[in-house]
Amino acid sequence: KNAEAPVAATSLYERLGGLPAVTAVVDQFIANVVAETMTSNSKLKRTFDPLVQSGNSYRVASLRNHLIDQIGQATGGPLVYKGLSMPAAHKGMNISEVEFNALVAELGKAMTSKGVPANQQTEVVNILAPLKSSIVAQ
Numbered sequence: 001k002n003a004e005a006p007v008a009a010t011s012l013y014e015r016l017g018g019l020p021a022v023t024a025v026v027d028q029f030i031a032n033v034v035a036e037t038m039t040s041n042s043k044l045k046r047t048f049d050p051l052v053q054s055g056n057s058y059r060v061a062s063l064r065n066h067l068i069d070q071i072g073q074a075t076g077g078p079l080v081y082k083g084l085s086m087p088a089a090h091k092g093m094n095i096s097e098v099e100f101n102a103l104v105a106e107l108g109k110a111m112t113s114k115g116v117p118a119n120q121q122t123e124v125v126n127i128l129a130p131l132k133s134s135i136v137a138q
């Protein structure tokens, strides 16, 4: 191998562990969100109960698959997000900053429980944080 050849930077997607890791995190995240809606003083019940209680498992599966694609794409993987824009996906929900932060906290817990190192968690959150203004108060 040519010592002068530039080494391609390893994407966050690859460092996370690729599709198996992203899938494991998203599945844990969905489970965490559903569990959070069942706690007292839940911050996510208002927005997620309609989805969870609809009995429409297709909607939950669809959200899961969209999230895998979105995170997979945003972290530099080959996945392509084909869902709604963030304003369209959250239109009419009037999501608050408190609710946004509660959801990101559940993602953090999911990443911790799936063994994602803190520095990579920060990278993921830094990618998602700029979406806040297109999700909150839509």
Ligand code: HEM
Pocket: 044, 047, 048, 051, 059, 062, 063, 066, 067, 070, 082, 083, 084, 085, 089, 090, 095, 099, 100, 101, 103, 128, 129, 131, 132, 135
């Ligand atoms: C960075 C933060 C977020 C990301 C990346 C995200 C991503 C998504 C995606 C990809 C969808 C599916 C879009 C589609 O069906 O085409 C969605 C839908 C949804 N999101 Fe978010 N979201 C975020 C924040 C939030 C927050 C803070 C809440 C509520 C507290 C929320 C609640 C929902 C709900 C209830 C749905 C609708 C599911 C349905 O009815 O089918 N999201 N989101």
